[in-house]
Amino acid sequence: MKTIVTDSTEEAARFIREGGTVAFPTETVYGLGADVFxxxxxxxxxxxxxxxxxxxxxxxxxxxxxxxxxxxxxxDPARAFIERxxxxxxxxxxxxxxxxxxxxxxxxxTIGVRMPSGKVxxxxxxxxxxxxxxxxxxxSGRPSPTDWESVLEDLEGKIDCILKGEPSRVGLESTVVxxxxxxxxxxxxxxxxxxxxxxxxxxxxxxxxxxxxAMRSPGMRHKHYSPKAKVILxxxxxxxxxxxxxxxxxxxxxxxxxxxxxxxxxxxxTEEYARELFGFFRLCDRKxxxxxxxxxxxxxxxxxxxxxxxxxxxxSMLGP
Ligand code: TXA
Ligand code: MG
Numbered sequence: 001m002k003t004i005v006t007d008s009t010e011e012a013a014r015f016i017r018e019g020g021t022v023a024f025p026t027e028t029v030y031g032l033g034a035d036v037f038x039x040x041x042x043x044x045x046x047x048x049x050x051x052x053x054x055x056x057x058x059x060x061x062x063x064x065x066x067x068x069x070x071x072x073x074x075x076d077p078a079r080a081f082i083e084r085x086x087x088x089x090x091x092x093x094x095x096x097x098x099x100x101x102x103x104x105x106x107x108x109x110t111i112g113v114r115m116p117s118g119k120v121x122x123x124x125x126x127x128x129x130x131x132x133x134x135x136x137x138x139x140s141g142r143p144s145p146t147d148w149e150s151v152l153e154d155l156e157g158k159i160d161c162i163l164k165g166e167p168s169r170v171g172l173e174s175t176v177v178x179x180x181x182x183x184x185x186x187x188x189x190x191x192x193x194x195x196x197x198x199x200x201x202x203x204x205x206x207x208x209x210x211x212x213x214a215m216r217s218p219g220m221r222h223k224h225y226s227p228k229a230k231v232i233l234x235x236x237x238x239x240x241x242x243x244x245x246x247x248x249x250x251x252x253x254x255x256x257x258x259x260x261x262x263x264x265x266x267x268x269x270t271e272e273y274a275r276e277l278f279g280f281f282r283l284c285d286r287k288x289x290x291x292x293x294x295x296x297x298x299x300x301x302x303x304x305x306x307x308x309x310x311x312x313x314x315x316s317m318l319g320p
Contacts, residue, residue, distance in 0.1 A: 004161045012163035013127030023137040023151040025165030026116035029144035031134030048158040056105040057133040058112040062125030077201045078179035087117035089191040093178040120165040143278035171275035189305040227281035234318045253295025
């Protein structure tokens with residue numbers, strides 16, 4: 001299969017309308033899309049990504065009115081979140097409408113709905129004329145792509161089209177909130193923080209692994225976000241000491257790097273760290289780095305989502 005790379009939202013949308021697969025930019029990460037009502041097109045997403053069939057997809061809308069096509073019911077907390085945060089880096093899990101094919105949601109009777117922000121994304125979704133289901137546009141298990149070149153690296157020859165846009169502004173996947181029961185539950189942390197969600201619905205809780213996160217959010221069962229290199233987390237106070245690491249070593253964080261880092265990215269803020277992390281992982285793999293040291297950050301605001309992704313990627317934490 002030849003993969004067309006284009007900056008025309010109209011050309012990319014035509015592939016969706018004709019039952020193809022299209023990678024497109026969003027503010028979080030790039031997605032790999034297909035028409036939510038086309039089962040065959042959706043099956044091509046699963047095979048291109050080598051994605052386990054038990055992992056449900058998020059449906060993306062260009063307009064709040066399209067949510068009616070996807071959801072059987074929109075509970076009050078979900079309505080309040082839509083009002084406050086759409087378009088934005090937030091996915092709401094709501095009861096699924098019967099006409100959405102079950103392959104889209106891995107057999108669940110709920111569906112994740114999101115309205116991403118950004119001019120190109122919006123134009124593309126409008127031109128598709130249908131909601132678009134899209135997981136992140138990486139091969140399963142690899143770091144999510146935050147620019148179109150990373151999509152090409154993983155999926156060239158396996159998908160119909162890549163819509164070129166700017167690198168993703170947030171860099172980590174959306175916050176996923178289950179709104180199917182009385183109390184909203186954050187299944188995956190993202191750029192919309194739990195602090196922000198609680199300002200709208202004070203009862204909102206975070207799920208912990210022991211609460212059965214794996215059961216309620218099937219995606220959390222699978223290993224994620226891993227570069228080929230070994231990832232070691234390091235506390236800010238231990239960064240200087242980390243020069244004990246052997247072989248080719250890279251560092252990303254807010255502090256000065258350890259002496260023997262051969263590839264270093266110093267960031268100025270937690271937001272910049274989040275934006276750069278997945279791209280840095282991919283760069284390290286291209287350069288054949290053996291070990292990546294990642295400095296930990298406080299778990300507040302986007303720091304919660306960043307630490308979640310760092311822990312999932314990590315092989316270990318530098319011990320005392
Ligand atoms: O930012 C994002 O969310 C990106 C962009 C492309 O929108 N998409 C993304 O999709 O990260 P994906 O498939 O890589 O991750 C979707 C996550 C998975 O953890 C999945 O299990 C969860 O959302 N999810 C989707 N539908 C669900 C549902 N009905 N119930 C529970 N969890 C759901
Ligand atoms: Mg993903």
